[in-house]
């Protein structure tokens with residue numbers, strides 16, 4: 001997609017939250033394909049072993065500064081998805097920003113964790129790896145076709161502490177205080193990725209944003225309800241609209257006894273959550289949310305929040 005094809009209405013929204021001088025860089029970053037990246041599955045191989053074997057095949061790799069299992073692929077002769085490392089589940093091809101939310105989740109071996117919107121399983125498999133295949137993950141996904149991809153990825157990466165459920169995520173409000181931690185990597189309006197993709201770039205519109213925001217709010221309420229006291233909830237999206245990010249978190253802050261925890265990714269150019277947007281009264285804690293702007297961080301646009309239930 002060309003930058004001049006980005007919807008005017010979308011850009012008008014962005015000018016409300018980004019300084020004028022950054023808009024051109026932002027537009028370019030929004031349509032550029034992301035740097036290819038993958039995550040090493042430490043259940044099957046070490047980062048060192050994978051680096052050596054892929055470099056021997058001609059891949060040029062750079063380790064992510066902020067994540068020991070993450071690598072950028074700068075040049076390659078073949079597709080990573082066709083390598084033995086991929087088929088043996090030693091690597092998982094994953095956008096760099098998609099690796100972020102699992103880091104502050106700090107999954108531990110003996111925990112029960114709900115992944116509320118799980119397919120195709122990039123983050124479920126990352127959580128399973130952090131838990132060393134111990135404890136329990138409930139990976140929920142309502143879309144049957146996407147469940148197939150989730151199942152395939154769990155098998156390929158050797159994740160055996162996970163059960164799959166097929167529910168609308170809002171169902172989990174019926175299971176109060178059932179999980180130590182919940183990840184809600186929410187279905188969103190995809191503003192961080194859609195303008196790179198010819199097939200879905202025309203999907204964007206204000207109704208898509210408002211419909212997504214409503215669902216995200218309901219899913220986040222279910223996620224908080226299903227978390228035990230003192231438990232952690234990570235809420236993330238790959239979209240830019242404050243309606244789906246800060247404003248969703250702002251609403252639940254008023255309704256639940258929760259707190260936003262600060263999150264620092266060492267080596268990532270991260271920005272604070274917005275505390276000013278239109279006429280909304282936004283809680284000061286929202287500053288602790290993390291915004292990833294693609295032109296600053298050089299990875300895909302992303303938003304995430306770490307919430308602690310009191």
Ligand SMILES: C[S@@+](CC[C@H](N)C(=O)[O-])C[C@H]1O[C@@H](n2cnc3c(N)ncnc32)[C@H](O)[C@@H]1O
Nearest residue numbers: 117118119120121122123143168169185186187
């Ligand atoms: C951003 S994707 C999740 C990506 C996944 N966490 C990963 O890292 O591989 C959002 C997912 O939410 C699912 N979804 C849509 N509506 C849902 C709902 N009502 N409850 C739970 N999940 C839903 C979509 O089918 C989609 O698979």
